[in-house]
Amino acid sequence: MLTTTTLLAAPPVWAAERQVLPVKVQQALRQHKLDGQALSLVAIPLNGPGQITAYNADVPVNPASTIKLVTTYAALELLGPAHTWTTELYADGPLRDGVLHGNLYLKGGGDPKLNMERLWLLLRDLRSHGVNTISGDLVLDRSHFLQPALPEFDDDGGDANRPYLVAPDSLLINLNAQRFSVRSEGGQVHVSAEPPLDAVRIDNRVRPLPARATCPAWPQVSYRPVHQGDSVTLVITGELAQGCKAHTYLALLDHPQYAAGTVRAIWRELGGTLLGANRIDRVPEDARLLVRAESPDLVEVIRDINKYSNNTMARQLFLSLGAAFRTGQDSDDAAAAQRVIRQWLERKGLPVARLVLENGSGLSRSERVTARGLASLLQSAWQSPFAAEFISSMPLAALDGTMRKRLQDTAVAGKAHIKTGTLNNVRAIAGYSRDVNGSSWAVVAILNHPRPWGASAVLDQVLLSIYEQPRERRSTARR
Structure with missing residues (x-):
């Protein structure tokens, strides 16, 4: 069973913290009959004047999908923005007169974005190499990840076939949907x-x-x-x-059934024939590489993860971090990812207080963070060489992703890059927003409550309150 890891550290000390919620946020909480103690809020001015707000900042809370910011920022710095994944086709027999005499091996490399179009191109490439008929089996190599025994999660109960519950896999095709x-x-x-x-x-x-x-x-x-x-x-x-x-x-089938069925369907459409059965095994050492497909780079992948809060891709990226830095001390790739992220934070002098990681997607009852800890991470990312890639991966308020329908016709529309988080008892936002003077803020607001109805309106009011800073006086004198 997967064991979560906890990182304990003294919280950073910020001077002149305001530990009272903005008045309009308090009013929004009362309007929706929500206890103010259910809300954790940190807002930090990054490049202009303003006072830090830190309310319930050191209380460990369930962050839901805002934890994806930890996973994606760590991946940018540890794997690099140009990181890609490969998917390969191998053969263990000769090719004569269009017939591959032997088995075809499909080796997954953990690609989070191996969709139908890219799989079609990979198989089309195989056809262009002169392969028409495969006499042997279709063999799936799913050995890239050392899979953890992840706890099952279903927030609503009942329908296990919803795509957002799809687990990660070394050979993930089309998100299994x-x-x-x-x-x-x-x-x-x-x-x-x-x-x-x-x-x-x-x-x-x-x-x-x-x-x-x-x-x-x-x-x-x-x-x-x-x-x-x-x-x-x-x-x-x-x-x-x-x-x-x-x-x-x-998502009706398990990963091997779906992968094999999709390969066979596309191969048929391309006019090919596959005579053998489906099975799972590793690629033999003496097999020869036929064709290879490379994924989009990490920047495109984290954009899909954060803009659309894709849980399966986030979990796939989390395991990719573990697989890239796995050592003999790690029981599986989730444990490796937990260790690697903890060490990365420590090296940056930025250990996040009371952080608990399970699968890196927020689809968890165990994951925990404090608003102060996550805001400190955002502060650090603001100074990162990859800040532009990280910030642009988040939804733009009122324009796209999971924020496209929020804050429309307000002053904040188009001025905030915000990752959202939603579980049955969690509503959360985290990211960057601008104020009336054009200055940028890091903001984290997480509400844990058994009945968080109306909480999204409260969190939207947080962003509106950040925007409504006192206007700066600007000199009108000519130079």
């Missing part, structure tokens, strides 16, 4: 799946309805997977008006 599209045309309802996998059968029971003036925002279509051994039947029920559409993403 299928897109199911339902459309009503010509008096019939049609369903398609992408990628089309042999192990997933569709039982379409959706009733067509006459056309309506407008299609509903939330179509009355339900999806129920029925698992039967190595296959799944997806029962789709409900009703859909003529000309309307519905779609969803589901």
Whole structure:
């Protein structure tokens, strides 16, 4: 079982801290019937005047997805912004007259962003090398990560097929998700799946309805997977008006089934034939490399992680840190990542007080941080050579990512790069925001409460209160 690691350190001392919440934040808490003690807040001026606010700053709290900032900043400095992952195809037999006489090995390198398009290009490259038929097996090499026994997490309970719960894997393809599209045309309802996998059968029971003036925002279509051994039947029920559409993403298969099924589906579309079975094994030492695919660089990967709060990619990156620096003392790559991040913080003279890491994504009941600790990390990142890459990876208020619908038509729109965090009992923000004078602030606000309804409005008010600093006096004298 994975054991979490705790980093204890004395909190930094900041002069002239204000330990009272801004008045409008207090009002927002009362309006939404939330206890002020549930909120931890730190706001630090970075390049202009202003007073530090530190409220409940040293209380360990669950940070939800704001912990991704620790993972992604550590990766930028430890792996480097140009870091990439590779996925490779090997053969253990000769190629004659378009036939590969032997097995095809697909070796995963932990790529967080091996999507359908890049896998298609990899297999297309194999076809261009003259391979038409593979007489042997499709062998999946998933040995890159030393996998931890991660605790299962399900915030809502019930549906384990939601893509945000997909676990990391050495051979992660397309985030292990299928897109199911339902459309009503010509008096019939049609369903398609992408990628089309042999192990997933569709039982379409959706009733067509006459056309309506407008299609509903939330179509009355339900999806129920029925698992039967190595296959799944997806029962789709409900009703859909003529000309309307519905779609969803589901993760119905385990990693090996999904990877093998996707490879076979694409290989068929490319006109190839694969005669053998699917199995898992390591690439033999005497196998020869056929083709290789390289991932986008780390900067693009952390942008996906932070902008869209992608849990699977964050966990994949966390294990990549562990795999890159694994030693004999590490029980698995999660333990290695915990150790490496702790040592990195210590080297920077920036140990984060009471930090508890589990999987680096925030999809955890164990992970902990203090608002002061996370704000200190943001302070450090502001001075990093990779500050621009780190800051731009976060959602822009009112414009994109998980902040695209927040703070619209306010003075903060477009002026804050903010990572959000959400669990059933957590609402959080962390990042950088500007004030009315154009000065930048590091801000962390985390609310842990059994019923955090309205908490997002409270956190938005934190950013508005930071913006509403006293205006600086500017000289109008001519030079």
